[in-house]
Amino acid sequence: MPRPIFATIHLDSMQYNLAQARSYAPMSRVWAVVKANAYGHGLERAMRGFATADGLALVETEGALQLRTSGWIKPILLLEGFFDASDIPLLAEHNINSAVHNIEQVKMLEYTQLYRPIDVHLKMNTGMNRLGFRPDEYAAAYKRLRAIPGVRNITHMTHFANADELEHPRLTIAEQVRRFRFGAGELPGERSLSNSGGVLHQPDLGDALSNDWVRPGIMLYGGTPGGRAAADYGLRPTMTLRSEVIGIQELQAGDTVGYGSRFVADGPMTVGVVACGYADGYPRHAPHGTPVIVDGVRTTLVGRVSMDMMTVDLTPVRNPRIGSKVLLWGDGLPIDEVASSAGTIGYELMCALAGRVRVTEGRMGTDG
Numbered sequence: 001m002p003r004p005i006f007a008t009i010h011l012d013s014m015q016y017n018l019a020q021a022r023s024y025a026p027m028s029r030v031w032a033v034v035k036a037n038a039y040g041h042g043l044e045r046a047m048r049g050f051a052t053a054d055g056l057a058l059v060e061t062e063g064a065l066q067l068r069t070s071g072w073i074k075p076i077l078l079l080e081g082f083f084d085a086s087d088i089p090l091l092a093e094h095n096i097n098s099a100v101h102n103i104e105q106v107k108m109l110e111y112t113q114l115y116r117p118i119d120v121h122l123k124m125n126t127g128m129n130r131l132g133f134r135p136d137e138y139a140a141a142y143k144r145l146r147a148i149p150g151v152r153n154i155t156h157m158t159h160f161a162n163a164d165e166l167e168h169p170r171l172t173i174a175e176q177v178r179r180f181r182f183g184a185g186e187l188p189g190e191r192s193l194s195n196s197g198g199v200l201h202q203p204d205l206g207d208a209l210s211n212d213w214v215r216p217g218i219m220l221y222g223g224t225p226g227g228r229a230a231a232d233y234g235l236r237p238t239m240t241l242r243s244e245v246i247g248i249q250e251l252q253a254g255d256t257v258g259y260g261s262r263f264v265a266d267g268p269m270t271v272g273v274v275a276c277g278y279a280d281g282y283p284r285h286a287p288h289g290t291p292v293i294v295d296g297v298r299t300t301l302v303g304r305v306s307m308d309m310m311t312v313d314l315t316p317v318r319n320p321r322i323g324s325k326v327l328l329w330g331d332g333l334p335i336d337e338v339a340s341s342a343g344t345i346g347y348e349l350m351c352a353l354a355g356r357v358r359v360t361e362g363r364m365g366t367d368g
């Protein structure tokens, strides 16, 4: 018997969420973002879950090549582009689109003899201040790229800093769109602006945000980019993490639990030890009170999360036993709720799912 912790990936929910993304942005084609091993879900699995996407986007060169090897024939996009000139012919050979976000990448393309053309996504920095050309230098970068014989289609691309908050006091989506329009103006080519936050706000923003391509990530995995709960947007969880109770302790008032003796019982109580720790990807900083579900009953974490185990309050659970089923997040307990309790975001929990956790595939609403 393996250790009882396992994650279930719901391919049906991935498919469903992709359809939701399309209904939010019906005029756009969809890049399903699958970076970081498809937000912890597995690249090959994502290829099946998002089989109807128009393309897959990621940042890992070897992942892009792996998708081709696994038989993905539709477009692939590298969101950070290539990291070295020697990769360019490889991308062209495998028909992998590349972002171009700095002048060094433009120079590398100029000096590379290409036997097959490459499609690029020219990235504009509209206020995030990570990657991209400033609006006032964008047209010049476009012109230089356009002059390279090996460069075929040029798509105009930017990324939102605050797509989860329409009226962010420092930088709104509307302001980023305004800068984008100023910089890209009437340049020919398709446009790609929206991440999940942008897609979910598409109905509010209407034409101002009509993209040829959108790039949703987290929403496809049933997570929210911030603010409201994913379920409010009609999204379904795609990753459920479960384990079991492997130990039970009866405490008296004054007894403490775990490393640092951080939790002190104020009366008699039953504590369950769950086979799930930070080496499985559960956040070590999750405090006392973080929700967890045992045998269908909602209860909370007590004491510190350790490497292989965590402890939970079994007092509200009717007949707790060794082998009681524990739901850590997913179908029945939103991952964002657990993340927020631990001071982080669902993205980080998904991506951190550890390699030692067994992964199965199963539909939502079943026990895996």
Ligand SMILES: *Cc1c(COP(=O)(O)O)cnc(C)c1O
Pocket (backbone or CB within 6 Å): 033, 035, 079, 159, 194, 195, 196, 197, 215, 216, 217, 218, 219, 225
């Ligand atoms: C990660 C990423 C996305 C997806 O972002 P979500 O918030 O997960 O939807 C879109 N575009 C780019 C350039 C990205 O790096």
